[in-house]
Amino acid sequence: MTSGHELDAMGWVSVVSAAMAAVILIVHLVRRREVTTTTRVWLLMGLGVLPIVTAGTANIAGFEATQSRKFCGSCHVMIPHAEDSGDPKSLSLAAVHARNEYFGQNNCYTCHKDYGMYGYVLTKMGGMRHVYLYLTEYRNMPLSESKPSIRILKPLPNANCMHCHTTTAPDWLEVPDHASSLESVRSGKLSCASVGCHGFAHPMTKLGKELELDGGARP
């Protein structure tokens, strides 16, 4: 995976093939040669084969980049969420999970993705909706306004939590609150990230009223 300015093998393949294609195209444009069979073969490389390699590898890298916290936090209204979850001192649910190696730099995607069969496609479609809403509604909204007003479309399904936290393990069932609310948790009636349970994943965006219900702000 490509993160920041570090290129992995696929990134290098993409850059090198793009550079080779660019050299072929520039030479063709500068030399103004007659179009012969040899020219056509070179242009097939410069306009077809090499750009297809570039597009393929850059697409994979691009889709992988869409899973990173850096990508999610690149819209200003998501900066508080991204900064908090990357804060090593934060005790919010999002930050605690981000410190787990399994979530790491992709913690937004790992929690918010759709785990169904077409999960990846559905998640990306949802992401396009976010881009549309950002362009049409939230682009010029100050953080003071966006923090208390932007909310998740529908509550995070418990199934996403249960993807890692099984509700059948003896250790989990030994917790009295888990045992008493087992059916509600499994059916999704009671959210794991709700007031009285594990609290909000992103408490820094909540209104005072919401925090009071949750027992006060967390550090």
Place this chain on the structure above:
Amino acid sequence: MKLRIPTTESLLRVACILALVALPLMVWSLFDGTVWPVLIALSVGQGLGTLSFFLFLVAIARDLHLKRKLVAASKETERERQSSRPPAESAQ
């Protein structure tokens, strides 16, 4: 009005220029994995790259079509020339 396809040279030059614009757009997202570089790479970059390859294919198809027409025309000329020769001449 009949739409005229530009010459092969012009098509290929335009294809080269489009590809030279598309390639950096596609690679940009590798260095900056934020929302706009990635979205532009996956949309504008891909679109321009596809268009440039399409123009290349149009130029090649046009050349092949012209070549086929020229071959057919030369065969026709040859046939006419043979049929217009006097029989005695052709017997010798």
